[in-house]
Amino acid sequence: MNLHTYLLAKFKAALTAIGAPEDSPAPLSRSTREGFGHYQFNGAMALSKVLKQNPRDIAQKIVDAVDLDAEVEKLEIAGPGFINIHLKPEWLAQQLESANADSRLGINPEQQQTAVIDYSAPNLAKEMHVGHLRSTIIGDSVAKTLEFLGHKVIRQNHMGDWGTQFGMLLAHLNDKLAANEVAETALSDLEDFYRAAKVRFDNEEGFADRARDYVVKLQGGDAQCLQLWQNFIDVSIAHSEDVYQKLNVSLKRSDVMGESAYNKDLATTVSELQASGIVVESQGAQVAFLPEMADKNGNPAAYIVQKSGGGYLYSTTDQAAIRYRNGVLNADRTLIFTDVRQALHFKQTEIVARNAGFISEQQTYEHCPFGMMLGSDGKPFKTRSGGTVKLAELLDEAIERAEALINQRESDLSEQERKIIANKVGIGAVKYADLSKNRTTDYIFNWDTMLSFEGNTAPYLQYAFARIQSIFRKAGAVNSHANIQLQEVQEQLLAVKLMQYVEAIKQVSTEATPHVLCTYIYELASLFMSFYEACPILKEGIDEQTKNSRLMLAQLTSKTLQSGLDLLGIETMDKM
């Protein structure tokens, strides 16, 4: 059950009972300070103006009216009229027992919405690089969270697989194939391939013309040219898929809906925009003028959907994508994960699409921006020689570093076990370092911090999880239908935290912010560690009932950690 929603409903009923207006604010929050209860209701102050009564008197009336006898130990009025809510340990224990007995941890599916999630979206002309890391892992985690909450998620990998830069690439590829190279070998390093093609484009007599020729042929649907392009795209997608697999990301080939998929819709899209009068001709181009986004002199922003030569743009494809997602896929929500530099583009895109009726009033269009990944010098993350860092290489380094760390630790794990663990720890560390930061800010990439076994890191959480599994191994079978008793403070704090898992993932789903879940899991693991220190489980002298109750708490903690880490795409292990 969602504790917050549950309590809130009770307080809202109490407000009605004391004659508060229908839409009175009902602020209910988790208490942040120990001793102030578990939740706090702060509705009395705002009501005091409306009802013209002293806020403490109103608080008292709310306390008298609210129907929480079974759930609450005491309701305490503090300060100007805060109501501190202290939950009953027995009631909490019952909730935990039923959560532990349920495969969904007591979390009911929400009323289903269709969410289109546009993420990863690398540009296929080049190797996937660190810039796409954030989109890929943040988007994937939000996708998994929405699915867990019962929504229908449609992943859309809006890959950059079209555009004029393909002309030079295809001309170059054509020559390689003519010289009897196979595409896979020629394209084994896309970055090198791109560079070589660019050198020829800039320097080689006649090459630039051939490249332009290819663009024309490609757009004209020339069969041989399309074949070459398809060849290029296939190899390039396979490169991305290697990375997805390494990253334990759920994107599949069938989720690819690249820019090229909308080619056939672009002309219609533009004519629909013209027909509704949103787009007009200006200097030969097709443009939407947006007074909503005027500059400081009052000139409306110009949003171009077709160039004067007839060529289409990134924006045209995005309009076509909206037509498809909102009209055909019936998306209730669309979430797009790119870096913040595209924020203006998506704002304008939304305005145009709403004006055109491509997005209906009930449908959302949510650009979820993220900041940059910086090196330790605070500048954009680069290799030592200043080049862009390839994702695949970065991930290999993560695994190597994790392996070195794990080999330093004493353990009776076999070589092979250690390799598997190193893989999960290395990849987990890179992903978690990213996921745990508020996505809207830049963040500094630092190997030592992310691989530390202390603090808010993947290794710390994976270790906490493994530690609980070792308790279970020592305990033998755990009776998952024992009674929970919450006697010690640490047990109660852990219990309330366990109840709040659903609140954390709910927030991730509405705000597309996985860091909220990371913070939650970290706090949960930390509370478990303090509980475990203060409340021995398997020590001699612990009576059977206490032991079983604590084992149940450990079990629910373990399941919750597992579920949360799954949603983040971080793998766990039983031994570490």
Ligand code: ARG
């Ligand atoms: N390929 C683009 C890039 O790398 C991201 C695409 C995002 N999605 C979209 N619908 N425009 O910048």
